[in-house]
Amino acid sequence: xxxxxxxxxxxxxxxxxxxxxxxxxxxxxxxxxxxxxxxxxxxxxxxxxxxxxxxxxxxxxxxxxxxxxxxxxxxxxxxxxxxxxxxxxxxxxxxxxxxxxxxxxxxxxxxxxxxxxxxxx
Numbered sequence: 001x002x003x004x005x006x007x008x009x010x011x012x013x014x015x016x017x018x019x020x021x022x023x024x025x026x027x028x029x030x031x032x033x034x035x036x037x038x039x040x041x042x043x044x045x046x047x048x049x050x051x052x053x054x055x056x057x058x059x060x061x062x063x064x065x066x067x068x069x070x071x072x073x074x075x076x077x078x079x080x081x082x083x084x085x086x087x088x089x090x091x092x093x094x095x096x097x098x099x100x101x102x103x104x105x106x107x108x109x110x111x112x113x114x115x116x117x118x119x120x121x
Contacts, residue, residue: 040110044101052096055106058113059089065116081116088112 042054062085065071071078088108095102 040107041114042106042110044103044106048096048099048101051101051106052093055089055092055096055109058109059086059093062086062089062113062116065120071120076119078116078119081112081119085109085112085116 042051044051046054062082065082066079066086071082088105089112092102092105092109095105
């Protein structure tokens with residue numbers, strides 16, 4: 001009896017990796033879209049005005065997606081990536097306003113935007 005309780009406790013405490021069932025799509029491949037900052041389509045060496053325009057464009061689209069009830073209630077993680085895009089692009093935009101090109105936030109802005117767009121399709 002004690003042995004079966006011990007085995008049951010060990011099984012219950014074992015780390016289990018699993019994914020929630022979702023009938024729409026397998027999200028794992030899309031989550032690995034941009035592992036490196038060098039994969040960003042936003043070139044840090046662009047002039048500040050062009051780079052700012054691109055960042056603001058991504059941020060505006062992310063704001064629209066994050067406010068859309070369709071994506072808020074969707075089972076896809078589009079809303080999550082729209083929210084992440086808003087933050088990253090907003091920070092990149094803030095740095096660009098002071099003529100500072102923060103490569104990390106520019107790459108995150110582009111990466112999260114790509115993930116958001118991927119889950120929208």
